[in-house]
Amino acid sequence: MLFELDDVSLSRGGRLVLDSVSAAVPTGATAIVGPSGAGKSTLLRLLNRLADPESGSIAFHGRPLAERDVRELRREVSLVPQLPALLEGTVRDNLAYAARLAGKPLDCERSLSLAGLDPDFAGRRVDELSVGEQQRAMLGRALAQEPAVLLLDEPTSALDHASRDAVEAALIHLRRELEISLVLVSHDPEQARRLGEWVVRLDGGRATESGPTAEVLP
């Protein structure tokens, strides 16, 4: 198993956001689905330790997350947030920063192509990009770290249909050719069907269902 969550709970502002969640996330592409406020994004944040559960435990490849060096874990399990939040400067500056943190050589053109962006974007300033372009630049930045797992929070929420299709094609390519595991939060069951091999359904902070996509989202 890629991740195993055992009785995980977390409160925010006095509200129980995750309530005794136990679920398994296998290697491959997993979609976390559920209505707004179900705790999907919070669950994703726990997987690269942007937050820790108040109770319960999470294992990554069988080893408790808390035992891992947090910075190494985040470079191996890269999270792309829903809202773009790039550093000032150019797209290349952002990719170079991420690659340096991970100790990887920078191949800007390849990372951008994988993220569905034209390599010409490398020299563009991030404040000149549309939200959709920023979202793809965020994906490219994460890919510059050559992670083993990509955590994607609503990766196409700000995109039009054409851009969404391009990003989905890129994600399928990443999964099949580079064998990067994906854990994807989506409110769209159709997208979960297109991208997910496995589905975890959250509702009201509880994991109500999980299994192969064909069984959970027939």
Add this chain to the structure above:
Amino acid sequence: MAVSTSIQVTPGEVAASLALVALAAAISFWRKADLERDIGIATVRSFVQLTAIGYAIKLIFEADTLWLVFALLAVMVLFGALTARSRAKRVPNSFGPLLIALAAAGASTLGLVVALGIFEASARYLVPVGGMVIGNAMTASAVALNRLGDEMADSRARIEATLALGASAEEAAQPTVRRALRSGMITLVDSTKTTGLIFFPGTMVGMLLAGAEPTDAVRLQLILLYTLLGSVSIAALVATQLAYRNFFTPAEQLREPGG
């Protein structure tokens, strides 16, 4: 440093200057600025506080022991940190960083000016210079932490996205800390640039009024301005470097606001 001036100011002359306070209150009343009460409080407090500190300084000058000087400076650091904390409400546990920042700014700046032979290590020099150093350090660190709190709140998404790449808390907060440091220092840097052109600093004005030679007044003022530049830089640096860590957990996670 040997500057000796004397000026006699009578209570009547102080009372006469209250005419300007009345003018300020009248303007507030006329334009409905609703500051009359605050002007009244400020006037009474300034009278009571300055009179009290005047007698305290007189006693310290007469005793001329360094222990009393250090005790007075320690009280200034303590009250300075408490005052600055109220300006840095969005920074978790800001008192500790502010206390250390003011103490470090005061100790290092005064230590240096004494070590360089600019001022004697006596109450007559250390008390007034220490007051200015700590007061300016307080303002600078309060401004810096106020900005730090606002910037950390505004930049949460960017900081967290940077942490998510495996950056350290220091790396993720660096642009924010840099802007906060700059905010703390910029006011004094700007006023130092314009000093003599747009405004005359208080020490120089005081010495000129007391009958000192203008060149002496200028030299002393320059020493104080340069000393203050050093002290506000140290205060803003120490305060921001210590305070930003309070926004993060040991596992380099951004704490929840108010958490």
